[in-house]
Amino acid sequence: MGLTIPTVEKACVCLDLKTGTIILGVINLIGCVIGAIASIAILIGFAVLGDQVKDALKESEHQLDTAADAVGIVLYITLSIVFIICVFYIIIASLLIHGARTGRPGFLTPWLVLTTISMVFQVLNVIGGLVSLEWGKTFSTIIGLVIEAYLFVCVWSFRKQLQEGSVPVPKA
Numbered sequence: 554m555g556l557t558i559p560t561v562e563k564a565c566v567c568l569d570l571k572t573g574t575i576i577l578g579v580i581n582l583i584g585c586v587i588g589a590i591a592s593i594a595i596l597i598g599f600a601v602l603g604d605q606v607k608d609a610l611k612e613s614e615h616q617l618d619t620a621a622d623a624v625g626i627v628l629y630i631t632l633s634i635v636f637i638i639c640v641f642y643i644i645i646a647s648l649l650i651h652g653a654r655t656g657r658p659g660f661l662t663p664w665l666v667l668t669t670i671s672m673v674f675q676v677l678n679v680i681g682g683l684v685s686l687e688w689g690k691t692f693s694t695i696i697g698l699v700i701e702a703y704l705f706v707c708v709w710s711f712r713k714q715l716q717e718g719s720v721p722v723p724k725a
Contacts, residue, residue, distance in 0.1 A: 560710040570711035571653055571720065574661070577704055578650035581664075585646055589639035592632045599628055642667075649708070658715040661708055668705050672698060 564573020603625055645663050652660025675698045682691030714720045 558709050559706055560713055561706055562710070564707040564711075570707060570714060573707050574653040574711045575650055577708065578646050578653060578664075581646035582643060582650065585639045585642040589636055589643065592636040592639060596629065596632045596636070599625070599632075653711065656715055656720065658712045661712045661715075665705065665708060665712065668701060668708075672701055672705070675701070 561570070564570050564577075568576070645667055648660045649664040652658065675694055678694050679691055679698065682688070682694060711720070
């Protein structure tokens with residue numbers, strides 16, 4: 554028999570699964586575009602203003618030359634990784650939207666895989682929060698995990714409907 558993932562008939566109680574999946578994809582896409590723009594803006598801002606900050610520190614006779622350089626390198630690396638992740642998420646969200654619109658269940662799979670990976674990391678975060686007795690972090694992560702799991706079930710249900718052929722597929 555094995556473990557099965559539950560399914561739902563409606564997304565957010567009132568929307569059909571296709572509409573819910575498209576809305577979820579659009580929200581993901583908007584968030585990723587904002588994240589990509591913000592990371593690029595911060596990188597450019599630091600590139601432009603970073604030298605001025607270092608000059609101001611030198612003029613005030615602080616001995617922070619090496620620390621400022623290290624912080625700059627860490628900032629560049631971190632924001633570059635954030636930008637790459639945002640671009641990757643933009644692709645995944647676009648696939649989710651396109652798959653829902655055209656009725657192609659294979660295009661929903663990357664979002665489902667990425668969401669599963671995210672939920673595993675959130676479970677690890679909950680365990681870490683419990684071990685370190687950070688109750689606020691733990692409970693907020695659990696709330697986010699429950700919401701994410703519900704959205705996962707909605708997309709999974711729509712994918713299953715598409716695979717079974719119970720949803721009419723639009724003609725191109």
